[in-house]
């Protein structure tokens with residue numbers, strides 16, 4: 728009951744932004760991985776799945792289209808970033824045509840999705856990315872060192888109900904794509920993972936890893 732009330736409060740964009748501020752050490756790691764791992768350029772197009780209020784737009788130098796399932800976040804994102812497109816949409820059922828974007832990305836969203844939703848989101852992201860592109864996943868994971876109990880408990884209190892260890896995250900997304908690269912940045916509140924997914928066919932893979 729208390730958890731549900733807290734989740735409703737966090738749905739408000741202003742409270743959501745405050746929550747983001749508290750998590751600055753983790754957000755800094757997200758930004759580092761975005762800037763080091765996602766190829767961008769003014770002529771390129773990027774879809775950001777689960778964009779929230781559009782915070783990542785500021786660090787993506789490309790044509791940017793953010794989508795989120797929460798229409799009030801999308802309204803706030805439109806107010807914050809007039810130079811980008813935003814659409815309320817379920818990331819597991821994208822309305823875009825195949826091969827619509829050069830790159831797809833998703834930050835801090837996988838832990839809000841159960842395994843079948845995450846597999847669907849990965850398949851959809853890879854469907855809308857053109858050949859040569861990738862789906863870049865960046866999210867907090869349960870601590871690499873299981874003795875870091877504060878980090879373990881802190882992440883398990885998150886309103887996202889599906890915190891995963893690195894190997895679980897990798898296993899789930901591997902049903903829909905091939906993990907071409909991965910990195911982990913350790914942090915005081917969360918460890919943060921980066922996974923670069925490419926289509927199974929492009930990787931020469933024959934099925935689930």
Ligand SMILES: C[S@@+](CC[C@H](N)C(=O)[O-])C[C@H]1O[C@@H](n2cnc3c(N)ncnc32)[C@H](O)[C@@H]1O
Nearest residue numbers: 777778779782795796797817818834835836839
């Ligand atoms: C922790 S927030 C991260 C937002 C943003 N990426 C950021 O880093 O600021 C997770 C976001 O995932 C969105 N989300 C959850 N399930 C979704 C779905 N099925 N499709 C699209 N967005 C979803 C939530 O509405 C929320 O905005």
